[in-house]
Each structure stands twice: as C-alpha cells, then as structure tokens.
Amino acid sequence: MDEQDGTDQQGRFDRPDPPDPPDRLDRPDRADAQDRLAERFEAQRGRLRAVAQRMLGSVGEADDAVQETWLRLSRTDVRDVENLPGWLTTVVSRLCLDMLRARAARREEFVGVTERIGEGRGEGGGADPEREALLVEEVGRALLVVLDTLGPAERIAFVLHDMFAVPFDRIAPVVERSPVTTKKLASRARRKVRGTPEAPAAELARHRRTVDAFLAASRSGDLAAILAVLAPDAVRRADPAALPPGAPTQARGARAVAQGVFAFGHRARSAEPALVNGHVGAIVAPSGRLVLALTFTFAPTDEGEAEGEKIAGYEVIATPSRLRGLDLAVLDVRG
Known part of the structure; x- marks a missing residue:
C-alpha cells in the first residue's frame, strides 16, 4: 500500500468512492423519459386545445390552460397514471373551471355583456386573429355567445358531455358534483343552448x-x-x-x-x-x-x-x- 496516495499496488483505492449521486446516474434515463412524456403530451395537445377553447371561448386563455396542463404533467409521476388522455382532460377541465369562476367573479368590474375575448387577449399575451376566426367558424358565433351565458359548472358539463362524449361519471369529479347532479347540469345547459322557440x-x-x-x-x-x-x-x-x-x-x-x-x-x-x-x-x-x-x-x-x-x-x-x-x-x- 502506498501511504502517500492511498492506493494499493493494483491502483485501487483502499476505500471505494462513494456512489455517484442518483441524479448523475439516471440523468440520461430521466431525460429520455421526459422526452417520451413530451411526445405523449404533444399527441394530445390538439384535443386538449379544442376542449379548452370551447370551455373558455378564447384562444389565448385556452393556450394558457393547455400549457399549465403540461407543466403539471411534467411534475407528476406518470407511473401512477393509468389513463393519460383521461388524466389530461381532467386537469385541463379543472383549470378551465377555475378560470371561468375567476372570470365570473371579475365580470361586474368590466363594461359590456362579455369580456371573454378581450380578457383572454389581455391575460394570454395576445390572441391570433386567424385562430380566433377558425374557432368561430368551427363552433359558431351563436353557440359561443350562448355558452358564455352558462354557469361555469354547466358549461364544463355541457362541453365535455355533448361536444366530446365524456361520460358523466368522469365529469362529476371535475365539477365536484355527483354523476346524477352532473347530468342535470348538462341537461339544464342543453335547454339553454337550444332555447324555447315561440313559433312552429x-x-x-x-x-x-x-x-x-x-x-x-x-x-x-x-x-x-x-x-x-x-x-x-x-x-x-x-x-x-x-x-x-x-x-x-x-x-x-x-x-x-x-x-x-x-x-x-x-x-x-x-x-x-x-x-x-x-x-x-x-x-x-x-x-x-x-x-x-x-x-x-x-x-x-x-x-x-x-x-x-x-x-x-x-x-x-x-x-x-x-x-x-x-x-x-x-x-x-x-x-
């Protein structure tokens, strides 16, 4: 043993080095896993954006909700997630519900019937006019206006069930209601959307x-x-x-x-x-x-x-x- 350098004649340390920190050992694997997770999210982005746009009626706000959904996913251990598309839909829907509730609370502070588009642009960094026009074309002006008259929970229930065929037992936890009450929310929203004609x-x-x-x-x-x-x-x-x-x-x-x-x-x-x-x-x-x-x-x-x-x-x-x-x-x- 060479007492000066602490090694034996074969050049080995007399005491093994401490193990590498876990983040050094698994960094490549973690990076690969994050890349794969990003790919899986990107495959769902278009659907999530469509859901959020119909819930919020604003391209800018919908983009914010989808981006926040990705941030939450990136901080989640997906090994505990059995159904990633369903998990993502739940997260983006809850975010939209929170945004709708916040909007309703602020609405009395603004002038006009609805501040949805202006509000979204102000908070979302500017909406793309072409994408706003595409949303109007896909959904229809009248439906966007009528959706904006619904309560937050009604709107979430109607959009998820009637526009994206999500079953009520999956919508219920989002709006914090029972499946039976959630079905009633969607039914009430549907009656408002269809209206009551006064003529044959x-x-x-x-x-x-x-x-x-x-x-x-x-x-x-x-x-x-x-x-x-x-x-x-x-x-x-x-x-x-x-x-x-x-x-x-x-x-x-x-x-x-x-x-x-x-x-x-x-x-x-x-x-x-x-x-x-x-x-x-x-x-x-x-x-x-x-x-x-x-x-x-x-x-x-x-x-x-x-x-x-x-x-x-x-x-x-x-x-x-x-x-x-x-x-x-x-x-x-x-x-």
Whole structure:
C-alpha cells in the first residue's frame, strides 16, 4: 500500500468512492423519459386545445390552460397514471373551471355583456386573429355567445358531455358534483343552448330564410337585394350605442331603412341568425364576442304567407343592460 496516495499496488483505492449521486446516474434515463412524456403530451395537445377553447371561448386563455396542463404533467409521476388522455382532460377541465369562476367573479368590474375575448387577449399575451376566426367558424358565433351565458359548472358539463362524449361519471369529479347532479347540469345547459322557440318549426324556417337574405344583402351592400326583403313601410329602431353620434334612432320607409343598412354592412360580416327571446333574430359577435342583437317583425308578401314574407321592422340592441336581458339560443332550423 502506498501511504502517500492511498492506493494499493493494483491502483485501487483502499476505500471505494462513494456512489455517484442518483441524479448523475439516471440523468440520461430521466431525460429520455421526459422526452417520451413530451411526445405523449404533444399527441394530445390538439384535443386538449379544442376542449379548452370551447370551455373558455378564447384562444389565448385556452393556450394558457393547455400549457399549465403540461407543466403539471411534467411534475407528476406518470407511473401512477393509468389513463393519460383521461388524466389530461381532467386537469385541463379543472383549470378551465377555475378560470371561468375567476372570470365570473371579475365580470361586474368590466363594461359590456362579455369580456371573454378581450380578457383572454389581455391575460394570454395576445390572441391570433386567424385562430380566433377558425374557432368561430368551427363552433359558431351563436353557440359561443350562448355558452358564455352558462354557469361555469354547466358549461364544463355541457362541453365535455355533448361536444366530446365524456361520460358523466368522469365529469362529476371535475365539477365536484355527483354523476346524477352532473347530468342535470348538462341537461339544464342543453335547454339553454337550444332555447324555447315561440313559433312552429315551419314559421321559424320561413323567418330564417328572410333573415338569411337580409344579412346576405347587408354584407354585399346590394341596395336592390336589401329593398327586396323589406316591406314598403318598414321601420328600423336602434339603440344610440349602435349608431354614430347624432344619428337618428329611427328610420321609416324601405328606402330610408335600406340606406341605413349600408352603415351596418361591416358588422353584418360578423352576424349570424340566432333565437332571440324565442324568435328568429340575429347576433353580431366579432370573434364570438356579443356586441349587437337584432330582433325582427315580419309581414307576408303579396303572394301570401306560405310563399314567403318581408321584414316589417327590426330593432338593433346595443345597450349592455338590454343585451344582458335577452334570452339567446342557437337557431338550428334551416330555411
């Protein structure tokens, strides 16, 4: 033994080195495992984003929820997770529920009916307009607006069950209810989304055709087409908030009403038929954010009611308190 260097003649230490720290020994394995976990998460990202977007109605907020889901997954021992897709859905849904509850608590502090899109952009670092437009196209403006009227737990239950076919026994822990109560939440939300029409289906379909024609003519700026759907003595009323400063709140006669429609043209691009207080109307919702609602009255054409009808009048509602008081629902009847 060489007492100076502490080794024997074979060059071995007389005392073995202490073992390498575990983090040094398994670092490559841990890195590989994290990479594999990231791959598994990326395979679910699109579905998680779709779930979160429908729950929150905001691309920016949905991205935040999905990113937080990944952070929680990366800190979790996945050996205890039997069903990773289900686990991820539960986590992102709980995050969305918390965000919806926080939004509801803040809502009275903001001006307007819904701050969903603006709020999401403010907190999420800016939404991508193209992705917001895609969300509106996929889900529909009217449904986004109506979803925003649901309570947080109702919205979670409806989206998971009706839009993603998640069973109630898996939704129940997310909303902290029993499966029976969760089913009632989804049923109540479904009734709100569908609304209660105040007219027979045939009449709704006829009114829908007329409103579709009015919106199409408004978007194109075709004066003749606008006049074609207006009764000669048509009347338009509007909240001052819907008009330029000093503009009259009422217009009478088809030509005067049609001229005013041109000012509505740019908004008509964000308009969609909806059930408003049980009748066929329309909502204007850029990026799914409600800013105007239109209610209509109809008159039969000269050919008779069965052949079609014209718009006898319409009202443009823009005052936040009036918008909040509307009963809005998705109009699923087609003309």
